[in-house]
Amino acid sequence: MDLQNEVRIIVTVLGFILFVVLCVWAYSKNTKQHFEEAAQQPFLDDDLPSSGKQS
Numbered sequence: 655m656d657l658q659n660e661v662r663i664i665v666t667v668l669g670f671i672l673f674v675v676l677c678v679w680a681y682s683k684n685t686k687q688h689f690e691e692a693a694q695q696p697f698l699d700d701d702l703p704s705s706g707k708q709s
Contacts, residue, residue: 679685
């Protein structure tokens with residue numbers, strides 16, 4: 655094989671490994687609390703006054 659194909663194979667394998675690691679991290683129990691807080695943040699900010707113009 656030539657160098658270009660070997661580089662493509664390495665990049666593809668590293669990309670797949672990175673994807674798997676990212677999926678494991680995203681679905682781990684350690685990040686659940688952080689994601690739940692981030693999901694509720696738009697609703698918690700409703701008490702703040704709006705910066706837009708009122709019609």
